[in-house]
Amino acid sequence: KFEDFEVLFSSEELQSRVAELGREIARDMRDSENVVVVCVLKGAVVFMADLIRHLPMNVTCDFLRLSSYHGGTTSRGNVRFDFDLTQPIAGKDVLIVEDIVDTGLSMSFLLKSLEARNPRTLKICTLLHKPARQKRDVPISYLGFTIPDRFVIGYGLDLEGKYRNLDYIAALK
Numbered sequence: 315k316f317e318d319f320e321v322l323f324s325s326e327e328l329q330s331r332v333a334e335l336g337r338e339i340a341r342d343m344r345d346s347e348n349v350v351v352v353c354v355l356k357g358a359v360v361f362m363a364d365l366i367r368h369l370p371m372n373v374t375c376d377f378l379r380l381s382s383y384h385g386g387t388t389s390r391g392n393v394r395f396d397f398d399l400t401q402p403i404a405g406k407d408v409l410i411v412e413d414i415v416d417t418g419l420s421m422s423f424l425l426k427s428l429e430a431r432n433p434r435t436l437k438i439c440t441l442l443h444k445p446a447r448q449k450r451d452v453p454i455s456y457l458g459f460t461i462p463d464r465f466v467i468g469y470g471l472d473l474e475g476k477y478r479n480l481d482y483i484a485a486l487k
Contacts (some may be wrong), residue, residue, distance in 0.1 A: 340369055349371055349372070354379070356478070376400055415452060421438060445460060
C-alpha cells in the first residue's frame with residue numbers, strides 16, 4: 315500500500331541527477347568509440363533509458379539479468395545469470411548500469427564475469443548505493459545517491475514485481 319512508503323527522491327531530483335551523471339560520463343568517455351552500455355535488468359531499465367539520452371557519443375546497449383533476491387526484500391547472496399549479453403565486449407568500453415548496489419555480491423560476481431571477457435575498460439554507474447549492507451567492495455565510478463539501509467521502490471525498483479512504474483523513489487516506512 316502506498317501509505318506504507320515515503321518518498322526519498324522526487325521525479326525532479328532523479329531527472330536532475332541523471333542529467334548530471336550523463337554529463338560526467340560524457341566527459342570521461344568522450345574519446346571512446348566503442349561504448350557498450352550494459353543494463354542490469356530488470357531494475358535498471360528506467361534509469362538506463364533516461365541516462366543514455368544524456369550521452370552524446372555513439373553507444374550500443376545490451377542487457378543481462380542476475381538473480382539474488384528470489385522474492386522478498388533481502389538478497390540471499392547466491393547470484394546467478396538468468397540471461398547474458400548478446401554481443402562480445404572484448405576491446406570495448408563497458409558501462410554497467412545498475413539500479414542499486416547494496417551488498418556488492420551481485421556486482422562483484424558480474425565484474426568478475428565481464429572482466430574475463432577482456433573489455434578495454436569496465437565502469438559501474440549505479441543509481442543508488444546502500445553502504446550499510448555492503449559485504450564486498452566494488453568500484454563505483456558513477457553514483458546517483460547514497461541511501462540508508464531501507465528497502466526502496468519506484469523508478470524501476472520493485473517489490474514482488476510492483477511499483478517499477480513510479481517516477482520517484484520511495485522507501486518502506
